Amino acid sequence: MAADALLEVRNLSVRFATGDGPVYAVNDLDLEVRRGEVLGMVGESGSGKSQTWLAVMGLLAKNGRAEGSVCLGGKEILNLPQRALTRLRGDRMAMIFQDPMTAMNPFLTVGRQMTEVLEWHRHLSRREARARCVAALESVHISDAARRLSMYPHEFSGGMRQRVMIATALLTEPELLICDEPTTALDVTVQAQILALLDELRQRFGTAIVLVTHDLGVIAQLADRVTVMYAGRQVEQAEVHSLYGAYRHPYTEGLLRSVPRLDEPRSARLATIPGRPPDLASRPAGCPFEPRCAYVTEICRQQMPPLVSVGDAHLRACHYDGALGRLEPDA
Amino acid sequence: MSESALLEVRDLDVHFPVRGPGLLRPMLTLRAVDQVSFDVQPGEVLGVVGESGCGKSTLSRALLRLIPTTAGSVRLHGVELTTLDRAAMRPLRRSMQMVFQDPLASLDPRMTVGEIIAEPLKALLPRMGRAEREQRVLRTMQQVGLLPAQINRYPHEFSGGQAQRIGIARALVVEPELVVCDEPVSALDVSIKSQVINLLLDLRAELGLTYIFVAHDLATVRHIADRVMVLYLGRVMEITDRDALYARPLHPYTRLLLSAVPIPDPTIARRRRAAPSRDELPSPLALPSGCAFRTRCPLADARCVAERPILREIDGRYVACHHAEAAAA
Numbered sequence: 001m002a003a004d005a006l007l008e009v010r011n012l013s014v015r016f017a018t019g020d021g022p023v024y025a026v027n028d029l030d031l032e033v034r035r036g037e038v039l040g041m042v043g044e045s046g047s048g049k050s051q052t053w054l055a056v057m058g059l060l061a062k063n064g065r066a067e068g069s070v071c072l073g074g075k076e077i078l079n080l081p082q083r084a085l086t087r088l089r090g091d092r093m094a095m096i097f098q099d100p101m102t103a104m105n106p107f108l109t110v111g112r113q114m115t116e117v118l119e120w121h122r123h124l125s126r127r128e129a130r131a132r133c134v135a136a137l138e139s140v141h142i143s144d145a146a147r148r149l150s151m152y153p154h155e156f157s158g159g160m161r162q163r164v165m166i167a168t169a170l171l172t173e174p175e176l177l178i179c180d181e182p183t184t185a186l187d188v189t190v191q192a193q194i195l196a197l198l199d200e201l202r203q204r205f206g207t208a209i210v211l212v213t214h215d216l217g218v219i220a221q222l223a224d225r226v227t228v229m230y231a232g233r234q235v236e237q238a239e240v241h242s243l244y245g246a247y248r249h250p251y252t253e254g255l256l257r258s259v260p261r262l263d264e265p266r267s268a269r270l271a272t273i274p275g276r277p278p279d280l281a282s283r284p285a286g287c288p289f290e291p292r293c294a295y296v297t298e299i300c301r302q303q304m305p306p307l308v309s310v311g312d313a314h315l316r317a318c319h320y321d322g323a324l325g326r327l328e329p330d331a
Numbered sequence: 332m333s334e335s336a337l338l339e340v341r342d343l344d345v346h347f348p349v350r351g352p353g354l355l356r357p358m359l360t361l362r363a364v365d366q367v368s369f370d371v372q373p374g375e376v377l378g379v380v381g382e383s384g385c386g387k388s389t390l391s392r393a394l395l396r397l398i399p400t401t402a403g404s405v406r407l408h409g410v411e412l413t414t415l416d417r418a419a420m421r422p423l424r425r426s427m428q429m430v431f432q433d434p435l436a437s438l439d440p441r442m443t444v445g446e447i448i449a450e451p452l453k454a455l456l457p458r459m460g461r462a463e464r465e466q467r468v469l470r471t472m473q474q475v476g477l478l479p480a481q482i483n484r485y486p487h488e489f490s491g492g493q494a495q496r497i498g499i500a501r502a503l504v505v506e507p508e509l510v511v512c513d514e515p516v517s518a519l520d521v522s523i524k525s526q527v528i529n530l531l532l533d534l535r536a537e538l539g540l541t542y543i544f545v546a547h548d549l550a551t552v553r554h555i556a557d558r559v560m561v562l563y564l565g566r567v568m569e570i571t572d573r574d575a576l577y578a579r580p581l582h583p584y585t586r587l588l589l590s591a592v593p594i595p596d597p598t599i600a601r602r603r604r605a606a607p608s609r610d611e612l613p614s615p616l617a618l619p620s621g622c623a624f625r626t627r628c629p630l631a632d633a634r635c636v637a638e639r640p641i642l643r644e645i646d647g648r649y650v651a652c653h654h655a656e657a658a659a660a
Binding site for chain 1: 382547551577597600
């Protein structure tokens, strides 16, 4: 384990009880977030990327159960009692979501929602809290901050609301900020602003950031390290340049090869990953990507490939040992 | 312009009355589509891009007369559509169909796949016999990659990508010439998106279709479109052939949009991480004078405040910018 690990996740599994039986959303997940780094987590819907971080934050839905271990600064935080969790959340770690509107109370002014955080976690007076909130809004480049505090969430644009959420999350100077699809609902020009802001805040405050998204372009811009999720499992993990330049998992190849890209010549057809993601209610004995994989061999159907090192802090979960590059635009 | 155009749109306005803010809540006019003109040639794919609020969805609905237009002209094969009543419009609906963004939300959950795809046939070709209708439904299902056995299934049994195939089949079953696709792949997962994009391109080649492809994702539009129209606050900023637009955008707004598209390559992504514009979209209820883009434009000057730029031709491209020559030089 790395000496500078801020958050260590060991053997994390998340399971949901449903009317149709259990759904295995996250399976045997091991990862760490280091101080001050940006860890990107990429995956499609149902890959377990959001549930992983909701479990870390203790925010799983009522029918969800998390097992394993999550340590923040060396102390176990998974399945803490509600009181202890409430003290931790929004203090040492905070989370922002795709749609800031649903994370805010539409009936309270932005100022009320922000000062509440400081009154609760830092026992500041309303007046002191207000001054800190003005400073926080200014740090996310919201002009005229004092006046904006008395406005309601609906009076802000989508990009401004996400700035307010980031400012609120940073009020207590958390060590870890988890961003779940923070720019997915925003226009590209606003997305670029929010990503630049996150990068600036990381450099200024040394906050570690987890960036959860389906968009490999967003990850490429900000992340130091990247982990790729498929069917509730990590399939590859590497430093950002080696993940994009020397990926070792067929699914990562598929994700990178099947998106239209502005930095490459236009091709007549896109490469595709055939089929669709698996049903999480069933637990195959073999690799979950096997039915869609271009490199499948007999062992892939029988044995789950473990996540192992392939050198240079590069991990992957795949039986196939040969060269990738087979994924061409299909005829 | 040309006599061969499949669709000709001239000075199209779509305005909505809305209540303004404040105590008196005065009636204001939202100009969702403002003086838009363009042609669509048979067999081409016209991409329509822009950020939220640019009017691209309103425009696509107005073209199909799903919402009323305020002024201007929309002609299909020379026939003016904006003055037709419902009954006169009906035979023309066979020629123009639409594919929507959210496949599951646009399919009736109580109808089977077969019923959903047959519905436009019943409405638009009521005299078609039952047997022929079923043949047509099955043939269309096969064209979009659905299995005949799925005809009695319900939409909720399908994944997003499969549901979008149903939406495409419903549009194609009446054999339209023009299909307006409004963000047809935006709601789909990465690994499914490319399957549906390839399908749309195959169908176009196979059936000789013409598409208006509306999307906010400029990389997807580059892949699928022959020409691209860029909208901003309801107005056309630029209409240009695909390769020219992506290689050398003439409008400052097109340049801003392209510079903001994330590139899935960390080396390039970090190199181009320049200071992005901090300004936000102006309210569509209080558009700036002159050029709509001037409040965010690095080239704006007094002329841009005073005078609205018209869409004009420069090197075979159409641009609405007073400073387009500077960019072209």
